[in-house]
Amino acid sequence: MSSRPLQNSDYSPNSTHTAVDVVLDTAYQNINASEWAELFATASQSKVKEFIADMFAGKHVNQSEDRPALHSALRNLSKSPVLVDGQDVMPAVSEVWQRIDALCNKWVGVTDVIHIGIGGSDFGPRLAIEALAHVPGIESRGMRMHFLANIDTAELARILARAQPNSTRVIIVSKSFTTLETTMNAKAVVAWLQNSGCTKGQIARSLFAVTANIPAAKDFGIEEENIYPFWDWVGGRYSVWSAVGLPIALQYGFKTFQDFLAGAHAMDLHFKNAPLEENLPVIMALTLLYQQEKNKVKAYAVIPYADALDWFPKWLQQLDMESNGKSVDRDGKPVKHSSPIVFGSAGSNAQHSYFQLLHQGTEIIPIDFIAVREPMSDRPEAVAxxxxxxxxxxxxxxxxxxxxxxxxxxxxxxxxxxxxxxxxPELNAFYLGTLLALYENRAATLGALWNINSFDQPGVEYGKVLAKPIEQALASNQADIAASDNIDAVTAARINFLNAKN
Structure with a gap:
């Protein structure tokens, strides 16, 4: 029996990099110095540095939708001007910060907050609320924060069974304010408030919206002073830094929300200014590109050794696979590489699940191990x-x-x-923001390396279009639905089977 330790020649001696007190060690990527030089040359040839500059300058890097991708402006605590088509957006962003701060000071006697949103309107705030709940000594302001995303009424029923209607506030989050799951769940919660005896005035005071479609929120019945805007230059999966992150401030205080933004802003400054050879998001992107080229990897795992970050892989799945899960590049040509499948969960639980495959399976699956220096509790057993x-x-x-x-x-x-x-160094609001921004910037870098638009998601739309005629067919309760342009023979048979049971 013998082991095969890596030799010094197997990897670059400069394998450890630090930014914003976050340490990245790539020693086990098995990339040697000459290979690193080739990778950085590839990044230069792919104009990664120019892409980074264009993104922060507000250029329309989201070409298919003809928009900037300026989520970094939402955490620009320096308030230095950020121009979108010649107009500084920072006054509008700062106004939202002030309104969030004011709202945190107004809410008294609120027992429950129901945050209704799906996808990017849900993952980010839910991750942050779950992660920060583990920070020793953090003040939670005595409210229960509920996240309602799924159209399955099981989630709705579970939340409404616990919430107290007279002291509940509802935040409806949708960029377009037309998302089917969100609007249906919102109507169900309003009906619950009505059926619980809340007056029209009480309901109006209880409803809040976060959206880029303010007229639609008003039409829904939400008062203008309760509507918090964000903008079309913010993608949903990048929106937790906007008023979408309102639950973070409401649950843990506006200072905690500011710390969250500050950590992300610090990582943005590093990403924007650091040379490619010292740039953490770029280096992480290049390690994945290297493994795609060398080992043809189709999946990678992210394993946070922190129970507080158990939601992080779910957030990352949307970030990576919705951003970069494409088969054509910016020029409409087939791509050589795009996003691998992303999966993961908290260690050490994960070791007792799928690590058998990672160690001895036939596929090589790269892993990002995430660890925290300090324990996440003040229990007497915490250090051991x-x-x-x-x-x-x-x-x-x-x-x-x-x-x-x-x-x-x-x-x-x-x-x-x-x-x-x-x-x-530790897991608090600042370093949570740093971690999320690191991966956001890595996703953008991978888009530049693969020549993919990381800021649109046309692939999710087709299924939504097809769902409408299928829902109408199910609502008909007829068991003789025929195939059509929108419903193929297999789906028609399935509809007929379901309707025959009614």
Missing amino acids: HHRILLSNCLAQAQALANGKDDANPNNVYPGKRPSNLLLL
């Missing part, structure tokens, strides 16, 4: 437990990289399984 948690993180990365020989083939570990290690 955290030491074991970190040791598991480091051990798994080592085992995956080095592998192990054995006379019994069943006990052989092939090794050479690549991974990054990201180490956060």
